[in-house]
Amino acid sequence: ASKLTEIVSAIAEQRSTPAKEIEAARRRIAESDGEVGAFLRLAPDESLQAAAASDGPLAGITIGVKDIYDTRDMATEHGSQIYRGHRPVADASLVSMARLAGAAILGKTTTTEFASLDPTPTRNPRNLAHTPGGSSSGSAAAVAAGMVPLAFGSQTGGSVIRPASFCGVAGFKPSFRLFPSVGMKTFSFTLDTAGLFAATAEDLALAARLITGRDFGAGRRADGRGLRVGFYKSAVDDEVEADMQAAVAEAATLLERSGATTVTVEEPASLTAARSCHATIQSFEAVMALSDEFRRHRQRLGADLGAILDHGATIEPAEYDEARRTARIGRKAASALFETVDVLIAPSALGPAPRGLASTGDALMNKLWTLTGNPVVNVPGLASSVGLPLGVSVIARFGRDALALDVASLLQAMIAAPE
Numbered sequence: 001a002s003k004l005t006e007i008v009s010a011i012a013e014q015r016s017t018p019a020k021e022i023e024a025a026r027r028r029i030a031e032s033d034g035e036v037g038a039f040l041r042l043a044p045d046e047s048l049q050a051a052a053a054s055d056g057p058l059a060g061i062t063i064g065v066k067d068i069y070d071t072r073d074m075a076t077e078h079g080s081q082i083y084r085g086h087r088p089v090a091d092a093s094l095v096s097m098a099r100l101a102g103a104a105i106l107g108k109t110t111t112t113e114f115a116s117l118d119p120t121p122t123r124n125p126r127n128l129a130h131t132p133g134g135s136s137s138g139s140a141a142a143v144a145a146g147m148v149p150l151a152f153g154s155q156t157g158g159s160v161i162r163p164a165s166f167c168g169v170a171g172f173k174p175s176f177r178l179f180p181s182v183g184m185k186t187f188s189f190t191l192d193t194a195g196l197f198a199a200t201a202e203d204l205a206l207a208a209r210l211i212t213g214r215d216f217g218a219g220r221r222a223d224g225r226g227l228r229v230g231f232y233k234s235a236v237d238d239e240v241e242a243d244m245q246a247a248v249a250e251a252a253t254l255l256e257r258s259g260a261t262t263v264t265v266e267e268p269a270s271l272t273a274a275r276s277c278h279a280t281i282q283s284f285e286a287v288m289a290l291s292d293e294f295r296r297h298r299q300r301l302g303a304d305l306g307a308i309l310d311h312g313a314t315i316e317p318a319e320y321d322e323a324r325r326t327a328r329i330g331r332k333a334a335s336a337l338f339e340t341v342d343v344l345i346a347p348s349a350l351g352p353a354p355r356g357l358a359s360t361g362d363a364l365m366n367k368l369w370t371l372t373g374n375p376v377v378n379v380p381g382l383a384s385s386v387g388l389p390l391g392v393s394v395i396a397r398f399g400r401d402a403l404a405l406d407v408a409s410l411l412q413a414m415i416a417a418p419e
């Protein structure tokens with residue numbers, strides 16, 4: 001697919017039409033989704049005919065929506081046999097807002113069960129022998145395969161940034177609650193964050209602006225002059241594979257070459273502690289969020305999800321409350337990091353996409369920023385020695401989503417044209 005920004009321009013300049021873009025996306029899915037398996041189902045003709053007649057700012061933009069978002073015109077099954085054929089009456093808020101902006105909700109993309117860890121059959125378009133990551137597996141794969149220019153995902157641990165890194169696409173995990181999660185199946189109500197996938201950070205900024213009406217920055221900075229970049233050194237960096245460490249170092253060099261200054265930012269103990277309490281918060285809240293499914297359909301749950309909920313059911317409220325206090329201290333510490341730097345850069349995953357489909361990978365590099373609520377953008381373009389994508393995360397202060405997107409756009413441009 002061409003990039004979202006290119007399609008928006010082509011429609012505005014009448015070099016294309018919404019109907020042509022919708023037909024082209026359907027054709028691309030028919031041609032390539034057989035081996036990738038990103039889409040579960042496509043929208044009915046009447047929905048796509050209505051979208052073809054749209055003249056909104058997102059007219060002609062086809063979107064793949066992770067199947068934990070309610071859609072009024074398609075089944076919404078949450079990756080669970082419990083919800084087979086389930087038809088919501090209304091769209092999730094973000095879906096409705098995108099439709100109101102003229103977008104074509106083209107189809108539902110695969111999700112791990114309830115957006116947790118049990119893998120889907122979806123393959124990584126960059127190398128079909130590898131996982132696309134999860135839990136937003138189909139959304140990352142659909143954009144990476146060029147089927148659609150935009151896809152919706154969600155992140156509770158690392159489910160936007162990690163698959164974006166594995167599939168070599170731009171991923172946006174906004175500041176917590178910047179996007180509404182209404183109508184998105186809840187796993188953890190203090191962590192779940194709606195997010196986006198697109199080919200470039202510039203596309204993400206435009207999509208976010210046209211869906212929400214918020215200003216996400218004027219687009220790519222000219223250079224890095226005046227930008228203070230923190231090279232984040234976490235307590236778990238020894239888990240990061242050498243080629244991913246090299247990728248982040250290359251990103252820092254490219255930003256310096258564009259005029260930025262870089263300093264090393266060591267992780268404070270309070271953020272190491274915050275990362276460690278993510279699982280307690282996530283599991284304790286998931287037992288409540290999925291109480292009915294867990295209590296009435298335990299045997300119909302996947303192995304990983306069942307284990308998470310079984311453990312979550314043993315956590316005492318006092319332990320959860322202590323974890324929330326640790327998280328709150330972590331949020332304050334995360335804010336303090338940005339008193340001396342404008343953005344941080346860090347690995348988006350431990351390494352490239354693991355081989356096989358047995359695991360969607362590890363959220364170790366992502367869960368802290370999900371818990372603190374800071375905006376994160378995955379910047380694609382770098383690759384391992386065998387050509388598998390390696391994503392670099394640009395992290396900004398809570399609420400500075402436009403800055404994260406602008407710096408990500410600059411870095412993506414520097415990676416694409418390093419001279």
Ligand SMILES: NC(=O)CC(=O)O
Pocket residue numbers: 115116117134135154155156157158159160162360362363
């Ligand atoms: N939903 C999630 O974020 C879980 C994951 O990181 O795989």
